[in-house]
Amino acid sequence: MxxxxxxxxDRRARSRSAILAAAxxxxxxxxxxxxxxxxxxxxxxxxxxxxxxQFSGKEDLAxxxxxxxxxxxxxxxxxxxxxxADPVEALLxxxxxxxxxxxxxxxxxxxxxxxxxxxxxxxxxRAIMKIFDRLVAEYTPLIAAGRERGTLPPGPPPxxxxxxxxxxxxAVVIALxxxxxxxxxxxxxxxxxxxxxxxxxxxxxG
Amino acid sequence: MxxxxxxxxDRRARSRSAILAAAxxxxxxxxxxxxxxxxxxxxxxxxxxxxxxQFSGKEDLAxxxxxxxxxxxxxxxxxxxxxxADPVEALLxxxxxxxxxxxxxxxxxxxxxxxxxxxxxxxxxRAIMKIFDRLVAEYTPLIAAGRERGTLPPGPPPxxxxxxxxxxxxAVVIALxxxxxxxxxxxxxxxxxxxxxxxxxxxxxG
DNA sequence: TCATTTACATACGCGAATGCACGCATGTTA
DNA sequence: TAACATGCGTGCATTCGCGTATGTAAATGA
Numbered sequence: 001m002x003x004x005x006x007x008x009x010d011r012r013a014r015s016r017s018a019i020l021a022a023a024x025x026x027x028x029x030x031x032x033x034x035x036x037x038x039x040x041x042x043x044x045x046x047x048x049x050x051x052x053x054q055f056s057g058k059e060d061l062a063x064x065x066x067x068x069x070x071x072x073x074x075x076x077x078x079x080x081x082x083x084x085a086d087p088v089e090a091l092l093x094x095x096x097x098x099x100x101x102x103x104x105x106x107x108x109x110x111x112x113x114x115x116x117x118x119x120x121x122x123x124x125x126r127a128i129m130k131i132f133d134r135l136v137a138e139y140t141p142l143i144a145a146g147r148e149r150g151t152l153p154p155g156p157p158p159x160x161x162x163x164x165x166x167x168x169x170x171a172v173v174i175a176l177x178x179x180x181x182x183x184x185x186x187x188x189x190x191x192x193x194x195x196x197x198x199x200x201x202x203x204x205x206g
Numbered sequence: 207m208x209x210x211x212x213x214x215x216d217r218r219a220r221s222r223s224a225i226l227a228a229a230x231x232x233x234x235x236x237x238x239x240x241x242x243x244x245x246x247x248x249x250x251x252x253x254x255x256x257x258x259x260q261f262s263g264k265e266d267l268a269x270x271x272x273x274x275x276x277x278x279x280x281x282x283x284x285x286x287x288x289x290x291a292d293p294v295e296a297l298l299x300x301x302x303x304x305x306x307x308x309x310x311x312x313x314x315x316x317x318x319x320x321x322x323x324x325x326x327x328x329x330x331x332r333a334i335m336k337i338f339d340r341l342v343a344e345y346t347p348l349i350a351a352g353r354e355r356g357t358l359p360p361g362p363p364p365x366x367x368x369x370x371x372x373x374x375x376x377a378v379v380i381a382l383x384x385x386x387x388x389x390x391x392x393x394x395x396x397x398x399x400x401x402x403x404x405x406x407x408x409x410x411x412g
Numbered sequence: 413t414c415a416t417t418t419a420c421a422t423a424c425g426c427g428a429a430t431g432c433a434c435g436c437a438t439g440t441t442a
Numbered sequence: 443t444a445a446c447a448t449g450c451g452t453g454c455a456t457t458c459g460c461g462t463a464t465g466t467a468a469a470t471g472a
Binding site for chain 2: 029030031033034108111112115116118119120153155156157160161163164166167168170171172174175176179181182185186189190191192193194195196197198199
């Protein structure tokens with residue numbers, strides 16, 4: 001049976017992703033400071049030995065989780081920024097897609113870490129800040145463009161608006177924690193409000 | 207000089223509020239797990255001895271901070287719910303007042319603690335949850351009333367809307383961290399959006 | 413088949429931070 | 443002013459979780 005006899009690379013990869021997933025859930029629930037590596041390893045079906053064999057320590061593990069989330073998020077949500085032509089449509093599409101993305105249990109990880117490391121000087125905090133700043137830098141010109149085109153009314157500076165937009169979409173989705181139709185619906189509403197748009201015409205946005 | 211010769215009760219009260227204020231700032235910046243009592247006491251001008259004389263421990267201190275914030279918040283923001291007659295006006299007034307309230311440095315404490323203890327079973331977490339649930343229970347009927355009067359359009363269930371409203375106002379204000387006119391302006395926009403209202407007529411809401 | 417490497421478990425040392433014991437000095441009451 | 447209470451500082455014990463060193467079984471490669 002090849003089922004029992006696995007290659008080393010395969011074992012390594014399986015262990016790594018199992019630990020990564022457990023760590024992501026743990027970070028989302030408990031945050032960084034309260035994350036106990038023993039629990040993470042146990043929940044993944046291993047001991048701390050396996051964890052330390054794959055990651056150099058707690059910090060490295062958290063950074064790997066952040067990178068992993070960023071990757072999947074970009075593939076699932078972030079790409080919309082480039083694929084949707086109209087800036088306003090793109091912003092609203094991201095809000096709804098983010099709600100869908102966050103229906104899994106990893107949802108809160110980024111927000112938890114961001115609030116935990118806000119105003120600190122920690123590598124993990126810097127990694128999160130960097131992602132967030134990149135998104136702000138990506139959405140700020142979209143808002144500016146929408147206002148120039150006249151599809152968005154004037155309002156507070158685009159950067160401030162972008163920051164509020166991101167924080168809001170994140171918070172709404174977490175507050176509703178996957179209550180299926182309403183998370184996307186309310187994320188959409190909040191985004192429209194922040195951008196100064198009137199309510200959506202009618203019927204819940206699919 | 208009576209300045210040097212203070213009564214015991216006075217000393218106690220001064221120490222207590224100094225420690226409480228330091229703890230509030232510390233919780234807002236570092237959260238509960240990363241809060242070091244030695245630093246709190248030092249920042250207040252004391253040592254841990256004084257702290258343990260006034261509070262039974264870290265948990266008790268955090269609970270006292272939560273109670274203190276709830277008190278000041280209710281006196282400054284929460285009262286609007288009862289003082290403003292129209293439900294929709296009340297909701298928007300609270301959003302703006304919350305932004306103003308959060309311009310002080312204690313702002314993030316409640317949100318930090320709430321995210322830190324979300325999904326845990328910790329006394330501090332329960333205290334925060336209780337406050338939050340009380341607010342949800344207070345705002346849910348306001349939304350329902352607005353919809354019945356026709357001053358609010360229909361939308362997701364009132365409770366979900368109330369939760370999203372609270373989380374949003376909180377998040378927007380923290381994301382903008384006291385950037386003076388825009389925090390209130392964007393909190394107002396987000397609240398309007400969530401409630402399904404059209405944008406405010408014109409001119410930044412004072 | 414045997415040497416070497418790899419995946420993982422187990423055991424230990426260590427620092428950090430909490431909580432509590434005790435001690436001193438300043439108020440309070442008689 | 444003497445006896446006591448209170449605010450507060452200091453030192454100690456304990457806990458907890460991280461990081462590392464060491465051991466073992468399985469896989470690779472000759």
